[in-house]
Amino acid sequence: MIEIDGVSKIYDGKTVVDDVTLTIEPRTITVIVGTSGSGKTTLLRMINRLVELDAGTIRLDGEDNRTIRGYELRRRIGYAIQGHGLFPHQTVAENIGVVPRLIGWGRKRTDDKVRELLSLFQLPPEQFISRYPHELSGGEQQRVGVARALAAEPNVLLMDEPFGALDPIIRSRAQDDLLAIQKHFSTTIILVTHDMNEAFHLADKIAVMDAGRLLQYGTPEELVRNPANGFVEAMIGVSERPFRLLSMGRVAEVVEPGEATGPAIDPGASQQEALAQMLWTGRRAAPVISPEGQVAARITLESIFKRAKGKS
Amino acid sequence: MRLSLPNLLRAFLLGLLLVFVMAPQTMEPLLRPLAQANAPVIYEQASLLSLTIQHLMTVIAATVAATMVAVGLAIFVSRPVGAEFLPLSRSLVNIGQTFPPVAVLALAVPVVGFGQKPTLIALFLYGLLPIFENTLTGLTSLPRAVIDAARGIGMTGRQSLWQIELPLALPVILAGIRLSVVIGLATATIGSTVAARTLGEVIIAGLQSNNMAFVVQGGLIVGGLAVLIYDFLSALERRAFQRIRS
Ligand SMILES: Nc1ncnc2c1ncn2[C@@H]1O[C@H](COP(=O)(O)OP(=O)(O)OP(=O)(O)O)[C@@H](O)[C@H]1O
Ligand SMILES: [Mg+2]
Numbered sequence: 001m002i003e004i005d006g007v008s009k010i011y012d013g014k015t016v017v018d019d020v021t022l023t024i025e026p027r028t029i030t031v032i033v034g035t036s037g038s039g040k041t042t043l044l045r046m047i048n049r050l051v052e053l054d055a056g057t058i059r060l061d062g063e064d065n066r067t068i069r070g071y072e073l074r075r076r077i078g079y080a081i082q083g084h085g086l087f088p089h090q091t092v093a094e095n096i097g098v099v100p101r102l103i104g105w106g107r108k109r110t111d112d113k114v115r116e117l118l119s120l121f122q123l124p125p126e127q128f129i130s131r132y133p134h135e136l137s138g139g140e141q142q143r144v145g146v147a148r149a150l151a152a153e154p155n156v157l158l159m160d161e162p163f164g165a166l167d168p169i170i171r172s173r174a175q176d177d178l179l180a181i182q183k184h185f186s187t188t189i190i191l192v193t194h195d196m197n198e199a200f201h202l203a204d205k206i207a208v209m210d211a212g213r214l215l216q217y218g219t220p221e222e223l224v225r226n227p228a229n230g231f232v233e234a235m236i237g238v239s240e241r242p243f244r245l246l247s248m249g250r251v252a253e254v255v256e257p258g259e260a261t262g263p264a265i266d267p268g269a270s271q272q273e274a275l276a277q278m279l280w281t282g283r284r285a286a287p288v289i290s291p292e293g294q295v296a297a298r299i300t301l302e303s304i305f306k307r308a309k310g311k312s
Numbered sequence: 313m314r315l316s317l318p319n320l321l322r323a324f325l326l327g328l329l330l331v332f333v334m335a336p337q338t339m340e341p342l343l344r345p346l347a348q349a350n351a352p353v354i355y356e357q358a359s360l361l362s363l364t365i366q367h368l369m370t371v372i373a374a375t376v377a378a379t380m381v382a383v384g385l386a387i388f389v390s391r392p393v394g395a396e397f398l399p400l401s402r403s404l405v406n407i408g409q410t411f412p413p414v415a416v417l418a419l420a421v422p423v424v425g426f427g428q429k430p431t432l433i434a435l436f437l438y439g440l441l442p443i444f445e446n447t448l449t450g451l452t453s454l455p456r457a458v459i460d461a462a463r464g465i466g467m468t469g470r471q472s473l474w475q476i477e478l479p480l481a482l483p484v485i486l487a488g489i490r491l492s493v494v495i496g497l498a499t500a501t502i503g504s505t506v507a508a509r510t511l512g513e514v515i516i517a518g519l520q521s522n523n524m525a526f527v528v529q530g531g532l533i534v535g536g537l538a539v540l541i542y543d544f545l546s547a548l549e550r551r552a553f554q555r556i557r558s
Contacts, residue, residue: 050464075466085461089479099465148465 007056018212034209082160084145086133099152117147138165242308246272260285260298347525378439386447408437431503439492446488450481483553490545
């Protein structure tokens with residue numbers, strides 16, 4: 001658990017992080033969104049003490065982070081920096097293996113980890129292991145940067161716009177990879193992004209910041225249904241609201257018994273995907289395949305309609 | 313080594329230099345026209361080989377010392393603890409450079425006597441500035457994200473310095489060393505005026521007896537050494553640089 005308690009940071013008389021309090025549950029993904037210059041990076045860097053806070057405390061599993069030496073704290077916390085920051089004179093393998101080397105893992109264990117991570121991020125190890133950062137595309141560099149942050153299997157991972165340079169296809173794959181990795185290692189992730197779709201795709205909880213203040217901290221659904229103010233509402237996108245709600249729900253949650261014609265929809269798909277399919281094929285209902293592979297139920301426009309409704 | 317024009321030129325120059333130094337007599341017919349009748353053509357008061365070695369040793373010793381001091385100083389003032397000494401150390405090292413080498417020699421003689429020592433001191437002071445400036449530039453102009461990442465993943469200041477900052481600044485540091493070596497090779501010749509054993513001895517003997525053959529011999533060896541060493545250090549630098557381009 002990460003407890004950020006009344007934390008402020010002042011630069012040259014200007015408060016860039018202003019009395020922020022939030023508690024992050026273990027094994028969850030918290031996404032910080034906000035305008036440029038709102039203090040997201042600064043808040044993130046106070047957790048691993050790259051920036052020292054001026055007021056308040058930050059506790060990691062109950063332990064004040066100032067009781068641990070800075071570099072030891074940072075070896076325990078993965079950090080994917082805004083703009084990758086790979087070491088240009090080291091190969092991909094050396095870059096990823098740097099923290100394991102610092103904390104004294106053996107060679108074999110480090111090598112295995114490097115290969116595992118490269119494969120997880122769809123970078124074939126044989127092709128990439130001995131390349132230098134300048135021999136990679138921007139997107140590849142970013143993925144190596146994230147792999148480096150994950151190498152020592154940290155419990156906590158801080159990510160500052162990790163997928164900014166990826167094209168939409170690789171980006172959505174990298175997001176799914178990240179979700180899988182997060183499940184696999186039970187990592188607590190705090191991620192900064194400008195992309196609201198990314199935020200809604202990844203977040204268990206979203207923190208909205210503006211001018212150093214935390215405006216709202218809650219689940220994506222809470223933010224859509226009860227935005228704290230106009231800024232949060234604008235951030236989410238007024239015309240996006242119903243679709244955001246649908247993107248968070250699964251088809252399985254709204255199935256009903258009955259028949260329908262046409263191609264079937266997977267129960268694990270999002271309700272937004274189901275809506276898109278039905279609109280595209282001009283159907284008011286679609287069959288849903290049960291986990292056993294039989295068509296047992298259907299999803300209707302009616303049910304999606306109800307789900308997408310906010311206030312009346 | 314590939315057989316290319318630059319490599320052929322290098323081999324030729326090296327061969328010529330070796331002949332000049334190891335078997336100067338073979339060059340006599342070439343240099344004969346430069347000397348007056350009856351005057352000796354080849355310098356024989358001392359072996360050119362031993363003078364060349366002493367010349368090189370003087371330059372190497374001074375450069376090694378200058379490198380250690382200048383790099384050490386640049387590292388110190390580029391750390392947060394040493395930042396306040398930055399202007400002071402800059403001006404100190406600059407003074408070393410504005411002093412003409414002859415003046416340093418002249419001032420050093422009364423203190424340390426004639427011979428190798430005043431030359432070493434002059435070369436050392438002369439070598440400091442290029443190495444210091446370059447090291448400082450190299451260390452302070454590294455990409456911020458890279459330094460940040462080194463700290464962010466949990467390197468200590470020392471680990472970041474040795475594993476990241478110095479390797480990345482290496483090409484620029486090497487360029488400073490190269491500059492100071494080449495200046496040193498030339499400046500060392502003046503050391504002969506205070507009785508240091510360097511190739512300057514040959515040149516000065518030639519000037520004193522109006523013997524152009526001596527002057528050309530000394531000048532060619534110093535020039536050849538400078539070109540070859542410059543070329544070698546440039547190659548090292550390129551190798552160091554290849555890896556870090558990002
Ligand atoms: N080291 C520093 N010294 C002075 N001011 C700083 C420093 N670091 C950040 N700031 C200021 O603090 C404010 C918040 O910066 P921060 O980097 O946290 O913003 P951000 O939300 O991450 O922005 P972006 O989305 O553009 O990355 C900015 O106004 C910035 O200029
Ligand atoms: Mg930022």
